[in-house]
Amino acid sequence: MSLHYDLLIRNALIVDGARRPRYAGDIGVRAGRIADIGLLAEGRAELEIDARGKIAAPGFIDAHTHDDRLLSSDPAMAPKVSQGVTSVIIGNCGISLAPLVDAAPPPPLDLIDDGKAYRFPDFASFLEELESRPAAANAACLVGHTTLRVATMSRLDRAATPAETARMQALAREALAAGAVGLSTGTYYPPAAHATTEEIIAVARPLKDYGGRYVTHMRDEGDRVVESMEETFRIGRELGVPVVISHHKVVGPRNHGRSAQTLALLAQAGARQSVCLDCYPYTASSTILRAERTALSSRILITWSKPHPQFAGMELAQAAAKLGLSQEQAVAALSPAGAIYFSMDEGDVQRILRFDETMIGSDGLPHDAKPHPRLWGTFARVLGHYCRDLGLFPLETAIHKMTGLTARNFGLKGRGLLQPGYWADITIFDAGEIGDAASFDAPTQAARGIDWVIVNGVPVWRKGESTGARPGRVLRAGAVAGRAASG
Numbered sequence: 049m050s051l052h053y054d055l056l057i058r059n060a061l062i063v064d065g066a067r068r069p070r071y072a073g074d075i076g077v078r079a080g081r082i083a084d085i086g087l088l089a090e091g092r093a094e095l096e097i098d099a100r101g102k103i104a105a106p107g108f109i110d111a112h113t114h115d116d117r118l119l120s121s122d123p124a125m126a127p128k129v130s131q132g133v134t135s136v137i138i139g140n141c142g143i144s145l146a147p148l149v150d151a152a153p154p155p156p157l158d159l160i161d162d163g164k165a166y167r168f169p170d171f172a173s174f175l176e177e178l179e180s181r182p183a184a185a186n187a188a189c190l191v192g193h194t195t196l197r198v199a200t201m202s203r204l205d206r207a208a209t210p211a212e213t214a215r216m217q218a219l220a221r222e223a224l225a226a227g228a229v230g231l232s233t234g235t236y237y238p239p240a241a242h243a244t245t246e247e248i249i250a251v252a253r254p255l256k257d258y259g260g261r262y263v264t265h266m267r268d269e270g271d272r273v274v275e276s277m278e279e280t281f282r283i284g285r286e287l288g289v290p291v292v293i294s295h296h297k298v299v300g301p302r303n304h305g306r307s308a309q310t311l312a313l314l315a316q317a318g319a320r321q322s323v324c325l326d327c328y329p330y331t332a333s334s335t336i337l338r339a340e341r342t343a344l345s346s347r348i349l350i351t352w353s354k355p356h357p358q359f360a361g362m363e364l365a366q367a368a369a370k371l372g373l374s375q376e377q378a379v380a381a382l383s384p385a386g387a388i389y390f391s392m393d394e395g396d397v398q399r400i401l402r403f404d405e406t407m408i409g410s411d412g413l414p415h416d417a418k419p420h421p422r423l424w425g426t427f428a429r430v431l432g433h434y435c436r437d438l439g440l441f442p443l444e445t446a447i448h449k450m451t452g453l454t455a456r457n458f459g460l461k462g463r464g465l466l467q468p469g470y471w472a473d474i475t476i477f478d479a480g481e482i483g484d485a486a487s488f489d490a491p492t493q494a495a496r497g498i499d500w501v502i503v504n505g506v507p508v509w510r511k512g513e514s515t516g517a518r519p520g521r522v523l524r525a526g527a528v529a530g531r532a533a534s535g
């Protein structure tokens with residue numbers, strides 16, 4: 049055993065991501081990977097970190113993000129690495145930047161657009177750009193069904209024709225061959241709402257050949273949530289691929305408490321097929337501004353508005369009063385716009401977070417003028433508020449839900465665990481101090497208690513500041529430990 053390392057973390061309490069009880073030890077890192085874990089008192093390194101009293105965990109994997117453009121527009125990835133995140137899953141909710149060339153795509157694609165973002169004619173050129181100008185964090189990419197619809201269909205208010213479906217399937221196959229780890233849908237949103245179950249099955253058909261997964265923002269997370277889950281399970285079964293239900297929730301007061309039913313259904317489905325889910329730790333959701341959501345929400349906050357940017361951060365009711373309009377008229381006047389909807393029940397959020405198969409995903413919207421605090425707060429809030437303060441689960445379980453479980457569900461080989469041979473994505477934090485600082489009033493505050501964040505062996509965040517390093521890689525499907533994950 050050679051005891052010279054690039055980086056040596058001493059005296060840490062190691063939580064390994066596989067839910068094993070924490071233990072004291074040192075971590076030696078060489079060439080971007082964990083070389084040794086144990087008692088390495090003889091070890092020497094270029095950089096030594098004394099982690100006495102601190103937790104060393106695998107870097108967190110954000111199971112659900114819309115960081116597609118953030119990776120290049122703000123490669124320091126501060127909203128993510130500041131809370132310990134070292135890898136992000138992008139391309140969710142049917143929305144991916146490729147393959148599409150469009151200067152003015154319809155909502156919800158505009159959630160991540162700046163008028164120049166959709167400029168990749170194929171998925172491979174998008175991944176090449178991510179690799180040629182790396183960010184601080186790693187990214188695994190999904191191809192979005194809504195993006196495919198916008199790229200191929202002459203109009204979106206109907207199901208795809210057989211020719212359009214075949215074209216979308218070919219583009220999905222190309223994306224998977226280039227390295228996408230799955231396909232996402234967002235049938236909740238108008239540009240995909242008219243897609244039939246059969247259309248989705250046909251477009252997603254190549255998933256099985258590439259070991260990809262089907263990831264979905266379902267048609268309905270309110271009154272028809274059970275029907276939506278049945279559709280999702282059916283798609284997974286007919287394709288023979290694993291299913292990920294995105295940001296699972298039940299919205300609207302009359303559905304509060306129904307997570308008992310939806311989780312029972314998930315457990316049942318899990319007995320016959322591969323199903324999992326992600327969740328963010330808040331009772332408010334956030335997406336584009338839509339009139340139909342007003343009835344389901346007790347309070348609505350504007351997060352951005354193209355025609356009226358001055359209303360970002362204001363309640364919809366207040367904005368409507370200022371404009372002298374009804375709430376419904378105000379929605380039309382403010383759009384295109386985004387909003388936060390207070391529409392969930394705390395009991396449901398806790399029950400879903402506790403569920404064994406639930407991963408942590410922020411669903412943060414990094415380009416909103418006044419974003420939902422989940423963008424900067426999700427991981428620290430789970431570890432501080434829900435794990436330590438409320439005792440919802442042990443720390444080992446909380447970490448598993450944001451590391452080992454997520455790597456397994458998305459097929460990210462060599463990630464998500466602290467074990468020799470694994471990539472050195474490591475977050476060092478103070479378990480007594482960790483907590484979310486981001487709030488609905490001040491949503492862009494970095495988390496408390498994060499000391500070091502290390503990506504592929506390189507520190508990217510240290511005590512409240514970005515180090516400027518950009519060691520992130522594209523995590524391709526099926527990339528195996530022992531081989532570089534990026535080509």
Ligand code: ZN
Nearest residue numbers: 141265294295
């Ligand atoms: Zn979504």
Ligand code: CU
Nearest residue numbers: 112140141411
């Ligand atoms: Cu989303």
